[in-house]
Amino acid sequence: MKDVFDNMNKALKHLKILHEVFTNGENFSPSEKSDYEIYNENEEKLGNILEGLIFSGQLYGKKGRQMILADLLEYIFLGRGYYSLVSKEDKQNFVKAIIHFVNLLMCYEQMTVSDNVRKIFMEKLGEEIDEINREEHYNELSNFVGTVGLTVEESDAPRNINRYFDSLLPKTAGGLWHELLVYIFLLRNDFGYIIPLLLSQRLLGLHDYIVPPDFLIITYDKRIYGIEVGIKKEIQSGSFSLQTAIPTATIDTINSRTSDRCPICKRWIPFCPFIIKNYSNFDFNIEKAEVRCLEAECSFYSGDEIREGKCPYTKYSRGRAQTLDYTHHNYANKLHYHYKCVLENVSREMKYKIIRARDTVALKTHYPYYTGLEKLMVGDD
Numbered sequence: 001m002k003d004v005f006d007n008m009n010k011a012l013k014h015l016k017i018l019h020e021v022f023t024n025g026e027n028f029s030p031s032e033k034s035d036y037e038i039y040n041e042n043e044e045k046l047g048n049i050l051e052g053l054i055f056s057g058q059l060y061g062k063k064g065r066q067m068i069l070a071d072l073l074e075y076i077f078l079g080r081g082y083y084s085l086v087s088k089e090d091k092q093n094f095v096k097a098i099i100h101f102v103n104l105l106m107c108y109e110q111m112t113v114s115d116n117v118r119k120i121f122m123e124k125l126g127e128e129i130d131e132i133n134r135e136e137h138y139n140e141l142s143n144f145v146g147t148v149g150l151t152v153e154e155s156d157a158p159r160n161i162n163r164y165f166d167s168l169l170p171k172t173a174g175g176l177w178h179e180l181l182v183y184i185f186l187l188r189n190d191f192g193y194i195i196p197l198l199l200s201q202r203l204l205g206l207h208d209y210i211v212p213p214d215f216l217i218i219t220y221d222k223r224i225y226g227i228e229v230g231i232k233k234e235i236q237s238g239s240f241s242l243q244t245a246i247p248t249a250t251i252d253t254i255n256s257r258t259s260d261r262c263p264i265c266k267r268w269i270p271f272c273p274f275i276i277k278n279y280s281n282f283d284f285n286i287e288k289a290e291v292r293c294l295e296a297e298c299s300f301y302s303g304d305e306i307r308e309g310k311c312p313y314t315k316y317s318r319g320r321a322q323t324l325d326y327t328h329h330n331y332a333n334k335l336h337y338h339y340k341c342v343l344e345n346v347s348r349e350m351k352y353k354i355i356r357a358r359d360t361v362a363l364k365t366h367y368p369y370y371t372g373l374e375k376l377m378v379g380d381d
Helices: 002-022 031-054 065-084 089-114 115-127 138-142 159-166 177-187 234-244 274-280 302-306 339-345 347-359 374-378
Strands: 194-197 215-218 222-231 248-251 288-293 362-365
Touching: 002 031, 002 065, 065 089, 065 177, 089 115, 089 177, 089 274, 115 138, 138 159, 177 194, 177 215, 177 222, 215 362, 274 362, 339 347, 347 374
Parallel strands: 222 248
Antiparallel strands: 194 215, 215 222, 288 362
16 A cells, blocks of 8 residues: 555656746746746636635544545555456456455454554654644544544543544545445445445535545446445435435445444444455355354364364354353354454353354354345346
């Protein structure tokens, strides 16, 4: 990702240099004076107009910053990156790249519980971006000790500090990664031609505008569907459908197993190498979203290594069973945990009971999967 960010920075520097050359009168000969004057006259008027529109605030600022950061990342992948996709192999590598990047986004959010990483991040931000030093709550968050950015029940921070923390990351708690994962979910399931509208969330007409869904799908039989990522947007989706006669489906992200936050360590459980390898292989048939780790043919960790908690990606989820003594602990409650966290937090005796049990039901992981498109998957009658 460093190369990507460096090249984006080069593009911005390129445009800045172009502008600086034309705003310096010493760069023009006497015969070119009118070129300089015309440029500066229009640049001054443009600047006044953009200032009146608060245009620059839409590119960086405290208000809406998490959306701005997410837009830049979506531009990288969906605005420019997809031009590199020519062959089937390119598309498979793109899917692989998206999932690895989603794992990075999940890692960023470890700052919710890591005082150390969060403090280093805040100090670095303050050094590189001077205006952040002057923002309300910057010092409070920089010196805060405890959990932040979680739910009201789980966070140690007051609400205003939670909100400020959220503003420093791109669409926290899965907002951005669900949008990226839905894109590759649509691509892999071959619904049709995908039109991302994530960067065009307001379609203007002369007298009005409409708010579109996150994606449009043009099916191979020439029908068009809107795809909205996340529930609780029924009014927005319904309004778009009424204005355009384009039916819109809503994808449920809340109940998706593509993002589980471990209730013990409060960190997100990322996608494992086995999942990434198979999901990015379009010839690999995925029968269901859940993968039982001890039954899968994993080439990254052996069955013994998985049972012993050496795979950092394995999830633990099962209910308590009266006849199975290795389920008689606090974490057999059907929630999804890091398996390694469970082993670290039960008694030594229970730990070895769980390991010896070879519990194929409890140890699992998941492929990206979203509900809400079942009718599209089977086709309409």
